[in-house]
Amino acid sequence: MKMHPCNKRTTRREETFPLDSNRPMVENGNNTKTAPVAPGGHSQRRKNQMGITDTDKEILKRAIRGFSSLRVLIIGDIIIDHFIWGTVERISPEAPVPVVNVTRENLLLGGAANVLNNIKALGGEAEICGVVGDDVMGDHLLGMLEKLKIPADGVFRVSGRPTTKKTRIIAQSQQVVRVDREETSPFPADLVPGFKDYLEKKIHDVDAVVVSDYNKGMITAGVMDIVRETVRKHKAVPVICDPKPEDIQRFAGVTLITPNNHEAELMSGVRIRTLEDLDRAAAAIMGRLAPRALLITRGEAGMALYDDSGEVMTIPTQAREVYDVTGAGDTVIATIGLALAGGLSFAQASILANHAAGIVVGKVGTATASNAELMEKIQ
Ligand SMILES: Nc1ncnc2c1ncn2[C@@H]1O[C@H](COP(=O)(O)OP(=O)(O)OP(=O)(O)O)[C@@H](O)[C@H]1O
Numbered sequence: 001m002k003m004h005p006c007n008k009r010t011t012r013r014e015e016t017f018p019l020d021s022n023r024p025m026v027e028n029g030n031n032t033k034t035a036p037v038a039p040g041g042h043s044q045r046r047k048n049q050m051g052i053t054d055t056d057k058e059i060l061k062r063a064i065r066g067f068s069s070l071r072v073l074i075i076g077d078i079i080i081d082h083f084i085w086g087t088v089e090r091i092s093p094e095a096p097v098p099v100v101n102v103t104r105e106n107l108l109l110g111g112a113a114n115v116l117n118n119i120k121a122l123g124g125e126a127e128i129c130g131v132v133g134d135d136v137m138g139d140h141l142l143g144m145l146e147k148l149k150i151p152a153d154g155v156f157r158v159s160g161r162p163t164t165k166k167t168r169i170i171a172q173s174q175q176v177v178r179v180d181r182e183e184t185s186p187f188p189a190d191l192v193p194g195f196k197d198y199l200e201k202k203i204h205d206v207d208a209v210v211v212s213d214y215n216k217g218m219i220t221a222g223v224m225d226i227v228r229e230t231v232r233k234h235k236a237v238p239v240i241c242d243p244k245p246e247d248i249q250r251f252a253g254v255t256l257i258t259p260n261n262h263e264a265e266l267m268s269g270v271r272i273r274t275l276e277d278l279d280r281a282a283a284a285i286m287g288r289l290a291p292r293a294l295l296i297t298r299g300e301a302g303m304a305l306y307d308d309s310g311e312v313m314t315i316p317t318q319a320r321e322v323y324d325v326t327g328a329g330d331t332v333i334a335t336i337g338l339a340l341a342g343g344l345s346f347a348q349a350s351i352l353a354n355h356a357a358g359i360v361v362g363k364v365g366t367a368t369a370s371n372a373e374l375m376e377k378i379q
């Protein structure tokens with residue numbers, strides 16, 4: 001099922017983003033080449049995004065300025081990232097393990113809630129829907145949302161289920177151990193009607209839905225059915241999914257899917273070694289799930305965008321320095337969410353997301369890109 005005509009704003013000819021036009025692009029210094037015929041039977045035309053014109057820049061900058069008037073709903077697995085920092089001076093007499101003297105600790109929004117951090121940093125409005133436990137960490141999460149003035153009506157509390165928390169203990173700049181508290185059972189069936197009511201109301205207030213799956217139970221096939229149905233019946237906003245490769249049929253028919261290279265391999269069953277493998281993997285995923293578009297993020301190799309016309313655009317990374325790639329995927333989906341909400345094309349949205357990811361991998365820790373930083377990158 002098709003959900004959303006993403007290129008919803010038809011631009012005048014002179015405003016048309018060249019990356020969407022059929023102008024010849026170059027790849028590795030050669031002329032545009034035609035990729036082998038994909039398993040779907042169509043020949044994929046490969047374009048390589050090599051720099052953008054002043055007109056393109058104006059369109060992207062206008063979109064970034066418009067982020068403040070857009071609201072994105074994130075549905076996904078809410079995680080609390082707990083960091084404990086300390087020093088180690090001795091080995092425990094009880095067992096051959098280091099004794100960490102704690103100097104500092106903090107609790108941060110993680111998982112789907114880190115997408116929320118990214119959207120806020122980019123200047124957009126965001127709301128979150130997911131599950132927490134009826135526990136102290138659940139209270140803390142709600143407190144954090146309140147501080148950020150984010151409505152919590154989409155946060156479902158489940159008694160007996162712990163709020164997902166990942167504790168990392170770090171001493172002398174090294175992670176000593178990670179301790180996870182979680183339960184990954186599916187979103188409880190008795191909460192499904194409440195979720196449906198919530199979404200049917202909320203959809204009218206938002207410009208895009210981002211699905212952030214961390215395999216912790218929120219994103220069930222039933223939840224995705226409700227997302228599709230609500231968007232079809234009530235408001236045709238784009239639905240963008242950052243998937244985990246299990247039970248991929250859950251993601252059928254959404255607007256855009258953004259797996260990383262490894263997830264794309266698992267989703268397609270194709271081992272990706274060459275660009276031709278990448279095309280085959282993409283064709284397999286497009287064939288099975290029929291999204292409007294598929295964006296495979298490829299770490300230091302950047303991204304590849306496939307659309308349903310069989311066109312592919314490769315986008316080299318914009319990162320100049322790489323310190324920490326943690327959370328780059330969250331930055332990608334947050335930026336794409338805002339960009340598609342604002343009416344940019346898939347190509348334009350992917351280029352912006354690639355710039356935003358290039359900014360965060362140059363920072364230490366799970367970082368975000370600000371609206372001003374992204375604007376500066378496009379100058
Ligand atoms: N090592 C790197 N060098 C340069 N750019 C990078 C690197 N890693 C990530 N990026 C940028 O970040 C984007 C997303 O990264 P990646 O493909 O690793 O996503 P991911 O595996 O989903 O990330 P996450 O670990 O957050 O889930 C890439 O498309 C690229 O633009």
Ligand SMILES: [Mg+2]
Nearest residue numbers: 242260329330
């Ligand atoms: Mg990811």
